[in-house]
Amino acid sequence: MLEVNGLKKDYDGRTVVDNVSFCVKEGEVLGFLGPNGAGKTTTIRMILSLVHADSGDVKICGYDVKKEFINAIKNVGAIVETPKFYEGLSGYKNLKLIANLHPEVKNERIEEVIQIVGLTDRIHDKVKKYSLGMKQRLGIGRALLHSPKLIILDEPTNGLDPKGIREIRELIKKLASSQKVSFMISSHLLSEIEQMCSSVLIIGNGKILKTGLVEELVKEDRNLEDFFIRVTEGAEENV
Amino acid sequence: MFRVLKNEVMKLFLFKRVHIVWGILAFLVLITSAVLRLSLEVGENEAETELLMAFSNGQSLPVVMLGGLSSFVFPLFVVMITSFMISEEIGNGTIKLFLLHPVTRTQFISAKLMAITAFNAIMLFFTMIFSYIAGTLILGFGDNFAAETLLEGIYTTTTLQGIAITLLSYLLTILTLSAFGAIMLCIAQKFSSSGITIAVGVGFLILINLLMNMYLPINDFFISGYFKFSDILMSEGSLQKSLMGVIVLLVYTFLAYFVTRVQFLKRDVLN
Numbered sequence: 373m374l375e376v377n378g379l380k381k382d383y384d385g386r387t388v389v390d391n392v393s394f395c396v397k398e399g400e401v402l403g404f405l406g407p408n409g410a411g412k413t414t415t416i417r418m419i420l421s422l423v424h425a426d427s428g429d430v431k432i433c434g435y436d437v438k439k440e441f442i443n444a445i446k447n448v449g450a451i452v453e454t455p456k457f458y459e460g461l462s463g464y465k466n467l468k469l470i471a472n473l474h475p476e477v478k479n480e481r482i483e484e485v486i487q488i489v490g491l492t493d494r495i496h497d498k499v500k501k502y503s504l505g506m507k508q509r510l511g512i513g514r515a516l517l518h519s520p521k522l523i524i525l526d527e528p529t530n531g532l533d534p535k536g537i538r539e540i541r542e543l544i545k546k547l548a549s550s551q552k553v554s555f556m557i558s559s560h561l562l563s564e565i566e567q568m569c570s571s572v573l574i575i576g577n578g579k580i581l582k583t584g585l586v587e588e589l590v591k592e593d594r595n596l597e598d599f600f601i602r603v604t605e606g607a608e609e610n611v
Numbered sequence: 612m613f614r615v616l617k618n619e620v621m622k623l624f625l626f627k628r629v630h631i632v633w634g635i636l637a638f639l640v641l642i643t644s645a646v647l648r649l650s651l652e653v654g655e656n657e658a659e660t661e662l663l664m665a666f667s668n669g670q671s672l673p674v675v676m677l678g679g680l681s682s683f684v685f686p687l688f689v690v691m692i693t694s695f696m697i698s699e700e701i702g703n704g705t706i707k708l709f710l711l712h713p714v715t716r717t718q719f720i721s722a723k724l725m726a727i728t729a730f731n732a733i734m735l736f737f738t739m740i741f742s743y744i745a746g747t748l749i750l751g752f753g754d755n756f757a758a759e760t761l762l763e764g765i766y767t768t769t770t771l772q773g774i775a776i777t778l779l780s781y782l783l784t785i786l787t788l789s790a791f792g793a794i795m796l797c798i799a800q801k802f803s804s805s806g807i808t809i810a811v812g813v814g815f816l817i818l819i820n821l822l823m824n825m826y827l828p829i830n831d832f833f834i835s836g837y838f839k840f841s842d843i844l845m846s847e848g849s850l851q852k853s854l855m856g857v858i859v860l861l862v863y864t865f866l867a868y869f870v871t872r873v874q875f876l877k878r879d880v881l882n
Contacts, residue, residue, distance in 0.1 A: 472614050
């Protein structure tokens with residue numbers, strides 16, 4: 373579903389992403405972890421072609437993001453960092469603007485997505501009146517709108533209350549298992565990642581530190597949090 | 612491509628602040644009509660009153676308004692719209708909403724330029740139609756078309772020819788403002804703050820108007836030389852000058868579009 377090969381990016385002579393390669397299979401939920409400044413967001417931006425990689429390539433559903441951008445990006449839904457909206461417009465109009473870019477997305481699909489993310493009562497309010505959690509839900513709704521095969525979410529549960537977190541977690545699990553949608557989820561909530569993801573990739577100082585199935589990686593530790601701290605602290609000592 | 616353009620035009624009408632433009636233009640037309648009417652009524656100098664009477668009517672007002680607004684007010688609105696459409700979207704991160712969907716960067720920039728052109732056309736035709744209506748209601752339609760030109764004084768002609776000159780003047784001004792819009796697009800995509808873009812745009816506008824007023828031998832190649840297209844249409848050798856103007860403006864538009872496209876393709880979207 374997603375193949376990343378040798379991605380590299382330098383900013384002002386400093387390497388922020390260094391030879392990152394991995395893949396996400398159909399129906400896989402990959403947790404993308406790393407301390408602040410590890411290169412997670414830059415990697416996501418390069419996958420989505422928002423930032424140009426110095427070297428390496430990305431394929432989504434077999435399409436090269438650089439050479440076949442339209443075919444590749446059709447299969448992706450994404451939230452990069454905090455979801456952004458036209459704050460002066462309603463949630464519905466924000467969704468409608470994006471739906472306009474996908475001829476296959478009809479009004480019924482917009483209504484369906486609004487129900488999925490639980491914003492039916494407030495969808496016609498202006499986004500500037502939304503709480504952070506509601507914006508997060510709307511962002512997830514927007515990412516789901518065109519029924520993509522791969523969804524990339526940067527901190528998807530940020531700002532959500534425990535009930536909202538659980539609902540999003542269940543939704544991700546359901547989409548992955550029933551519709552074989554693949555997810556790449558970046559988060560600092562390691563307990564959430566442990567519950568949501570089938571595999572994790574840990575990045576530090578722009579390099580991949582560890583990757584594998586969650587259950588195998590945490591065998592020696594009590595949980596993912598302990599494993600993550602051990603791996604990232606080890607990497608910092610090496611630096 | 613059409614879908615992106617549709618979105619851009621939709622956004623123009625969804626945002627309330629764009630509607631302020633129509634309000635300001637309507638106010639300016641009404642105040643001009645009222646001032647002309649008042650000047651006619653209280654005019655003491657016979658020669659001045661006669662001059663005013665020539666073009667103080669509904670059929671001449673659209674060209675009077677075009678002459679008054681095209682050097683600064685219309686371009687100023689173009690500066691503001693491009694800053695909202697590009698710099699603000701870069702600054703608040705909404706630009707990536709479209710780049711994460713099946714829209715190439717070339718399509719995106721092309722749609723922005725077309726939306727600016729659509730805005731210019733709507734703004735100009737709104738002014739023209741409102742001037743015809745308000746001018747006729749406040750000043751009467753009048754017997755002849757007349758306009759005061761920069762080089763050749765008062766130009767008078769029949770109503771039909773006047774309507775043709777008015778329509779052509781407004782149509783060609785769309786081209787001028789779109790060339791200016793293309794340059795502004797190039798400036799706006801460099802900044803992520805609409806305030807900075809507006810400041811740079813206004814500075815640029817003042818500069819090109821100043822250069823124009825210096826009557827340099829290369830004035831025919833300045834974009835500001837074509838802000839008052841109605842003057843060109845009512846002058847001697849108007850066809851030749853208009854053709855020259857169209858070519859100059861198209862060159863400006865394509866050059867600015869090309870530079871914008873090249874720079875935008877290279878740009879990393881970080882917000």
